[in-house]
Amino acid sequence: MNLSWKRYLLWFAQEHVDFRFAEITSIIQLLNIPIKWVEEPTPEDPYWIVQLPSEEAAHLIASRSVSLRCCLELWGRAKDIPTLHESLKKYPFDEMSKYFQSDISFKIHVETFCKHFTQKEKVQKIETFSYLPLKGTVQLIDPDVCLHYIEYYGLNPNDIPEKPLDVFFGRWICDSARYLISKISLKTRKFIGNTSMDAQLSLIMANQACCKPGDICLDPFVGSGSLLVAAAQFGAYVIGTDIDYMMLHARTRPSRITQKKREINEGILLNMKQYHLEHLYLDVLVADFSLPLWRSEFQIDSIITDPPYGIRESTEKIGIEKDNYELTEEHLQNHVPSKVDYGLSQIYHDLLSFSAEHLKLNGRLVCWFPVYRDDYSPEILPENSCLQLIANSEQILNKYTSRRLLTYEKVKEFDKNHLDVMKEIPDFRQKYFAHGDETRKERKAKRAELREIGRLESLKRSNNQSDNR
Ligand SMILES: C[S@@+](CC[C@H](N)C(=O)[O-])C[C@H]1O[C@@H](n2cnc3c(N)ncnc32)[C@H](O)[C@@H]1O
The missing domain is CATH 3.40.50.150 (Vaccinia Virus protein VP39)
Structure with a gap:
């Protein structure tokens, strides 16, 4: 592996959050990938910022993880939008410029977490990056390079802040194994x-x-x-x-x-x-x-x-349960x-x-x-x-x-x-089952009842689905 440590953003699916850490640490142990924390991850936020020894390491982790959504090479990161632009301008130009050539098509993808924006608003956000000297053509489907801009508005849909809490910009490296x-x-x-x-x-x-x-x-x-x-x-x-x-x-x-x-x-x-x-x-x-x-x-x-x-x-x-029970020859078969x-x-x-x-x-x-x-x-x-x-x-x-x-x-x-x-x-x-003195027979009847309730709920759900179609 050619070692060239860079910062990466691991962007997670907001599902089974408590399993994230255990899954990723198992994968890095299995694949023997060293990882350095740039920031201590919080248990609930859907991102980690890490340093990895190579892009290949990011691909390997993503090839196994289903908690992860995608991985970006992180070019800029801040707690507010103006500071993000400053941080992006400070990122080594040589590292970025190889993706800005005239024969390299590109796309800027905007993602906002926990807040909805119209397509027009998203295009306005893209235009704020016009200082990047991108020379290639824009290609929305399957571009050579996909740059991601992410605004994170926290986790509470009932209390969405006006401005994002965190903002990220980077080059998309790979999606995870969630297709599985x-x-x-x-x-x-x-x-x-x-x-x-x-x-x-x-x-x-x-x-x-x-x-x-x-x-x-x-x-x-x-x-x-x-x-x-x-x-x-x-x-x-x-x-x-x-x-x-x-x-x-x-x-x-x-x-x-x-x-x-x-x-x-x-x-x-x-x-x-x-x-x-x-x-x-x-x-x-x-x-x-x-x-x-x-x-x-x-x-x-x-x-x-x-x-x-x-x-x-x-x-x-x-x-x-009977003591000293013996099976007779005639019943054996x-x-x-x-x-x-x-x-x-x-x-x-x-x-x-x-x-x-x-x-x-x-x-x-x-x-x-x-x-x-x-x-x-x-x-x-x-x-x-x-x-x-x-x-x-x-x-x-x-x-x-x-x-x-x-x-x-x-x-x-x-x-x-x-x-x-x-x-x-x-x-x-x-x-x-609440009652410690319940017999096996009674518990069996209760389980059958639970299964029947499950079947009825499932029937109700499938009826609702066909009504909604
Ligand atoms: C929770 S289910 C496992 C479901 C399974 N993971 C799946 O995806 O279908 C537990 C299973 O344990 C089995 N089981 C119960 N008592 C057992 C025993 N003494 N020895 C082996 N299997 C047993 C049951 O028949 C049941 O299929």
Whole structure:
């Protein structure tokens, strides 16, 4: 890499803001890109100003990130418009002038954040840059050089200041990998389930897991395989397990309101084929995660997963509540094992213990963890002595609940003679259903009710959409 440090503006999408830092720091660690902060980033503003060693470094970061929108080589930056023009005039002319040649077409793009301007007003803003000695022709579609002028009016649409809070001018370098969000969108995916993870969050997870070509990535609660699609999109070989035979074989009721029955080959492999990723699909297996399945030598690069919380899907494992139950010979052949509750403390204890044993050193576990917001403190998070928590981002679901995306890195070799004890974590599910003494049957009925409400809301939404068309 040819090192020539310059200032760059990383311009972010204002969506899943709390995940930005964890995503970008994972990408720069994965790609081994040094980065210097020009300004300490604030958690909520949609821009970072950084120094990077080369333009290629900016391209590499953008090629993976879905939190980022685009990257500019920053020529001018100020807190008000007159100072921006002064700062732009001070930018080394030699650096800019190579883009001002007569054979280089250009365009100046104006973006205003949190305030609307008419096209005429935007043209007036462009004219304020007339001192730039641009000699080429203006070309609005696919120009050789695109210069961006951004006015930032803060984040509060109910209190928009008269003048911008921040202004930026620079040369567009590249867009990010956000095109992947529509490429693998659930709207057009062939096989989805009720709890399929949306494309953007799946891609963020695969980035935080540092998935890369040649890796093996596992989802032990794979469901409809959304996370496998994202990991494979970044080149990892993927494998999954789930206790639900009907889900893995796509025999469950279709989740789309418009779909009456499942397609013949519907399933995770069909999704992989849809995105031309089938060469990275190892397999999926019907298996109960609470029971050992893998040989201890089986080592993987990353685990990305969304364990069941018991709200829209059951949290069960194979077992029986009766004492000393013995299966008779005659029932053995057609026996369908019964299930018992799989508590959250046990699920997360198993998940972290499994990761400690089967991840390679420095491999990552990226998993969701449900919380009651009032109960939250970092002390309640699952722990394991071989794993270090390196990122913890919150997605708020409603006033009371949220889920946190936890990223752990394996920092110590697993020792089977030194097993961690299970940590009791607050039972999200019991609190969600409000009554701790509810039976499994009652909870099952409540879940069915919740799913039905979901279906009706979805039907209502699709009716409204067709009315609006
Ligand atoms: C939240 S869903 C995962 C959804 C998945 N990320 C997707 O995009 O479709 C949790 C999954 O865990 C599975 N599950 C529940 N208990 C399990 C167990 N004991 N062993 C393995 N899988 C289990 C459920 O069948 C369900 O598919």
